[in-house]
Amino acid sequence: MSLRQSMSGLHTWAGLLVSWILFVVLFSGTVAVFDKELTRWMIPQLHKLEQVKVGADPVRELIVERAPKAHGYWMHPPTERMPYWTAGWEPADFSEFQSFLVDAQSGEVLPKTVGGNFFLELHYELHGGLLGLYVVGVAGVFMLVALVSGVIVHRRIFKDFFTLRPKAARQRAWLDAHNVLGVLGLPFHLLMAYTGLAIFITFYMTAGIKVAYKSDMEHFFHDVQGAFEREELGKPAKATKSIDNMILKAREAWGDDSQVGWINIEHPADAAAMVQIRKAVDKGMVNDQRTVSFDSGTGALLHVQKPYKPGYKTYAWLTGLHMAQFGNDLLRVMYFVLGLVGCVMVFGGLQVWVSKREARGHRGVALVRTLNGAVCGGLPMASLGLLAASRLLPAELLQRTRWEATVFVVIWLLALVHALLRRGSRAMAREQFVALAALALLLPVLSLFGPEPGRVTTHFASGDWMMVGIDLGLLLIGGLCAFLGWRLGQERAAPVRERRARNEEYA
Amino acid sequence: MSAAQAGAVAARTLSAVVGGYALAYTATAFLSVYLPMSRPDRVSLASLACFIVWVAAIIYAFGAKSPWRAVWLPAALSVVLGVAAFLPATYGVRP
Numbered sequence: 001m002s003l004r005q006s007m008s009g010l011h012t013w014a015g016l017l018v019s020w021i022l023f024v025v026l027f028s029g030t031v032a033v034f035d036k037e038l039t040r041w042m043i044p045q046l047h048k049l050e051q052v053k054v055g056a057d058p059v060r061e062l063i064v065e066r067a068p069k070a071h072g073y074w075m076h077p078p079t080e081r082m083p084y085w086t087a088g089w090e091p092a093d094f095s096e097f098q099s100f101l102v103d104a105q106s107g108e109v110l111p112k113t114v115g116g117n118f119f120l121e122l123h124y125e126l127h128g129g130l131l132g133l134y135v136v137g138v139a140g141v142f143m144l145v146a147l148v149s150g151v152i153v154h155r156r157i158f159k160d161f162f163t164l165r166p167k168a169a170r171q172r173a174w175l176d177a178h179n180v181l182g183v184l185g186l187p188f189h190l191l192m193a194y195t196g197l198a199i200f201i202t203f204y205m206t207a208g209i210k211v212a213y214k215s216d217m218e219h220f221f222h223d224v225q226g227a228f229e230r231e232e233l234g235k236p237a238k239a240t241k242s243i244d245n246m247i248l249k250a251r252e253a254w255g256d257d258s259q260v261g262w263i264n265i266e267h268p269a270d271a272a273a274m275v276q277i278r279k280a281v282d283k284g285m286v287n288d289q290r291t292v293s294f295d296s297g298t299g300a301l302l303h304v305q306k307p308y309k310p311g312y313k314t315y316a317w318l319t320g321l322h323m324a325q326f327g328n329d330l331l332r333v334m335y336f337v338l339g340l341v342g343c344v345m346v347f348g349g350l351q352v353w354v355s356k357r358e359a360r361g362h363r364g365v366a367l368v369r370t371l372n373g374a375v376c377g378g379l380p381m382a383s384l385g386l387l388a389a390s391r392l393l394p395a396e397l398l399q400r401t402r403w404e405a406t407v408f409v410v411i412w413l414l415a416l417v418h419a420l421l422r423r424g425s426r427a428m429a430r431e432q433f434v435a436l437a438a439l440a441l442l443l444p445v446l447s448l449f450g451p452e453p454g455r456v457t458t459h460f461a462s463g464d465w466m467m468v469g470i471d472l473g474l475l476l477i478g479g480l481c482a483f484l485g486w487r488l489g490q491e492r493a494a495p496v497r498e499r500r501a502r503n504e505e506y507a
Numbered sequence: 508m509s510a511a512q513a514g515a516v517a518a519r520t521l522s523a524v525v526g527g528y529a530l531a532y533t534a535t536a537f538l539s540v541y542l543p544m545s546r547p548d549r550v551s552l553a554s555l556a557c558f559i560v561w562v563a564a565i566i567y568a569f570g571a572k573s574p575w576r577a578v579w580l581p582a583a584l585s586v587v588l589g590v591a592a593f594l595p596a597t598y599g600v601r602p
Contacts, residue, residue, distance in 0.1 A: 207535040207536040208538070220547070
């Protein structure tokens, strides 16, 4: 067997096996590029931030009120993309991090929503904790293998780049699409797969820390990040000095115009209580935080973290490249478009697998078709449903975030049942497109109503183009899905030849 | 698929998954010990490079001429790297 043949087998089967998980990771990652904008979209009560009137100290009070005995407090001042205070705490029993958002102008606590963060967590751990993290890691390795073997298989990589035959046989058209999008996005996909794996490298590969640090993870992190720690003294804490003053001192210590990022208060109830202030992740690919630590009781500056060393700086650069927090909105639009290219490439690959085996009556075709419908159609539907839920559920609803997640899960399960009943047929695809169109077109309509600050008309008037862009994007998606649904219906009704003739116009 | 073919695919798959990770693991350990840099840099860079090794090993496991070779070469290489990395107990922890 030649190398090309064996790589073809590897590409086909490794690709198929990982496709659905990879689709979920790619799709949620693509959406999560705009996680902060989506969070904003999902809180229509949030007013445009004219002036920050709420400082760090009142926000700290709000956290202490909610969790007087917490293990640690965290807060993040408003930024351009997150125009509100993020506040939260690590509970004393080390359970899940709790957080809430505060209007930086009025000081009011905003309604709870899972926000765009829901897609981010789906992207890196499938909402499945440590197990999910490892599943995504394995999917990442599969993606690298599929990309490398795909390049080896692809004999005419340059020539095929300019080949798209939409009117050719269905199989050939999907193959062309898979190839063109695979080649077009190749550098991006390689880069994202590798840098994505790099983020959680200490979970996936512990050999270096084992042999050079005798498995002492904390020692390693202390070494590379230059963090500063203080043991608890076992005495009660003194009254806290102003954090807002510490912020001024931290900016002096940095000596540049960096914005303030995460602020945390370590063991707040102890005499060793410490306030740590970091740089925001808004400039450059490497954010080495430069944490400045203060004694909470006296306000004295204790320590300024040095810039990262080369090895860890490489890590920070790679992960920064993945997370797309640097640069501007245009850059994120490009990440989003290339992410979509990746999603369609994965789906195209699945279609090639199906169409190659359909005529032969391969046993797996029905299963693959059904999974394609359930995952590649179900996830976008559930995502749109989540956005609708965030706009429709009452703001004061108890356990509101849980309801949002429930809507997401229920819609996805309904899509699975639908795909099973329809056995992944063309009729299923058509009905999915109709449902997607209805959901996507519903959302901009919802944006016309509801709390005034979140209306699309308000955003239009104040020139908030990212928010208007979300509604316009949804309108576009809705229109496209309606068109595709209509076309799939036409295809079934009309004889083959006529269809070809009519489609000339679109080609 | 005949039994011999199925066995060959199973051997290559096993080599790709287990042998490949073993090679990535021992290569990371080896580089974490022997790279001529300070300890945090050695460990950071060696760990970041590990997926290149694993992906290369997977490609090799399926591309090698015979299934036998696909299994023994990565296995032998990881034994060599592993011994070299874990035998000198104190050299690896130098700052």
